[in-house]
Amino acid sequence: MTVEYDLVVIGGGSAGLVAASAGAQLNARIALVEKHLLGGDCLHYGCVPSKSLIHAGQVAHHVRTGSKFGIYTSTPTIKFEEAINHVQNVIGVIQEHDSTERFEALGVDVFYGSGRFTDSRTFEINGQQLKGRNFLIATGSRPAIPPIEGLKETGFLTNEQVFSLKERPDSLAVVGAGPIGCELGQSFARLGADVTIIASRDQIMPKEEPEAAAVVQKQLEAEGIRVLTKSRAQKVEVIDGKKHLYVGDQVVIVDEILLSTGRVPNVESLGLEAAGVDVGKAGVKVNEKLQTSVQHIYGAGDVIGGYQFTHVAGYEAAVVIQNALFLATKKADYRVIPWATFTEPELSRVGLTETQARERYGDDVAILKHDFKDVDRALAEAAGHGFAKFITRKNGEILGAHIVGPHAGELIHEVVLAMSYKMKIDAIKSIIHVYPTLSEINAKAALQLTKQSYAKNDRLQNILRRFFNWRRSLV
Known part of the structure; x- marks a missing residue:
């Protein structure tokens, strides 16, 4: 049957x-x-x-x-x-x-x-x-396995083998500087390996807002990780038991190679x-x-x-x-898709980058930014680096958000909720956030649109100036 x-x-x-x-x-x-x-x-x-x-x-x-x-x-x-x-x-x-x-x-x-x-x-x-x-x-x-000469003969790791290693390689080359490459590169470095990350683009994590990716790269380098940008591995060979990876005019000598070059x-x-x-x-x-x-x-x-x-x-x-x-009527909606990279600092994103927003909306774009160094909880935890950057239209419609800093992968969800229900940025500004928490950065960044609008509104400033002058005159 x-x-x-x-x-x-x-x-x-x-x-x-x-x-x-x-x-x-x-x-x-x-x-x-x-x-x-x-x-x-x-x-x-x-x-x-x-x-x-x-x-x-x-x-x-x-x-x-x-x-x-x-x-x-x-x-x-x-x-x-x-x-x-x-x-x-x-x-x-x-x-x-x-x-x-x-x-x-x-x-x-x-x-x-x-x-x-x-x-x-x-x-x-x-x-x-x-x-x-x-x-x-x-x-x-x-x-995906890149066409690097000698790679198959010398051997390599991917995410399918790296978590089964019994011994940590003393030195590691990570080919590919996307989220996986950066996460694992930092982890192996913190566990004692000498790590080199090879990025083909001019920045790590090329899908991210450049200034946010730069914060992560600065931290990686501060921890002793060597980051080679605008570089491609052309050839690898084993000499005296070490893998020699030829990258442009440089030779990266390591015990293991980890590939992170796409899927x-x-x-x-x-x-x-x-x-x-x-x-x-x-x-x-x-x-x-x-x-x-x-x-x-x-x-x-x-x-x-x-x-x-x-x-x-x-x-x-x-x-x-x-x-x-049931009925085939449901369409997939990719308007609001968040993601995060779990390096330290974390990097999260939803919606458009600044460049994408300006290409689509021209001058009708506002950039709202607040640094973690101005968030008390971040300072208390010695984590005052990075920022939240919200991209809106001038009427407050949220186009995108980029957070790089402590627990960015958690903090992004307030913006995801607002974008999903088509709330404007004032919704984030107006709710009361617990003090002292990292989530204050969302409210502080959201407040920037009001500040920007006020700074550019000479008529409103004059009205308020005359109003308070009048009140003072009554005393």
């Missing part, structure tokens, strides 16, 4: 797990196909392990720099294998939530192995044919051509409803390109569930 599923989910990462769990709890018949481990890249090789390692590095750094608070310790002894054990323990705890048993208890049929479409209504795995009214392709992505969608061997699904350079092509070229086959997560974040994958899965199981 052939079972027809309401939804066959291909890929057990963030998007796939959200879709499978939600679908099953709505009493739909769900099949979940996973090649290796439930949880996907985020749990095993991405968000979870990287943030766990980042925290270990932060602890080492804070112990090492405690003297600025009058707390003196000996140089910390770092046992790298125990730090990695912490990472693996965290993965293990979270893995229980993503276990096969949990999903089967929800009523999901879980299948492990590599499979492929044989036609647009059938996905075959381990000789079994899964028939579906709808399908979700959520197979994620993998590290490639996992679309091979799925039989997408048999299903009639169109694929582009960025991955599976989808429309606003996340439908592929075949209406009952959807795509979500890294495999469709776009915003490659766990929280976006989860959001896209929710869109797919509504469209696949």
Whole structure:
């Protein structure tokens, strides 16, 4: 007897797990196909392990720099294998939530192995044919490997191997200065490695506001990390047991190379051509409803390109569930997409950069900025570096926000809420913020629009000046 599923989910990462769990709890018949481990890249090789390692590095750094608070310790002894054990323990705890048993208890049929479409209504795995009214392709992505001469012969690390290391390399070259490269580069440096970060652009994290990225780069360099901008690795070879990476006219000599040079969608061997699904350079092509070229086959997560974040994958899965199981009327809305880089200081963003805003709105742009050095809580914690920068139209409409400083990834959500509900910047200025908290920076930055408007309004200033002169004359 052939079972027809309401939804066959291909890929057990963030998007796939959200879709499978939600679908099953709505009493739909769900099949979940996973090649290796439930949880996907985020749990095993991405968000979870990287943030766990980042925290270990932060602890080492804070112990090492405690003297600025009058707390003196000996140089910390770092046992790298125990730090990695912490990472693996965290993965293990979270893995229980993503276990096969949990999903089967929800009523999901879980299948492990590599499979492929044989036609647009059938996905075959381990000789079994899964028939579906709808399908979700959520197979994620993998590290992109740059064409560096000698790289494969000398060996390298990606995020898929780095969290399983038993020994810390004494020296590390990070090729790629995006969020992952900067996060891991700083973490390894704080855990005792000599780190060089190689950036192909003129700034690290090129998608971020330049002045915000510059604050992070300054901190990385202050911690002894060498940052090479406008540089590309051309060749690598092993000499006397060391990897020699040729970068322009420089040679970077290290024990290990960590690649952080982008992602490639996992679309091979799925039989997408048999299903009639169109694929582009960025991955599976989808429309606003996340439908592929075949209406009952959807795509979500890294495999469709776009915003490659766990929280976006989860959001896209929710869109797919509504469209696949009910009426296909829901469109994905990417107007307000926040993200954060968890270096120290943290960097978070939502919406447009200043350059993007000026290209779109011309002179109808206001820049509101406030420094953490003018926030009392930041000073109390010796974290008075960085800033909040809000970009609005002159009527207060929020176009974007960029925060670089302590807990920026948490602080950005007040702006995300305001933008999501189309509130103007006055909404952030007007609410009472607890003193002393870091969140005061949002209110102080938001207040800048009122100050700017007043400074430019000579008529209002004259009216107020005459008013107070008149009041004083009555005394």
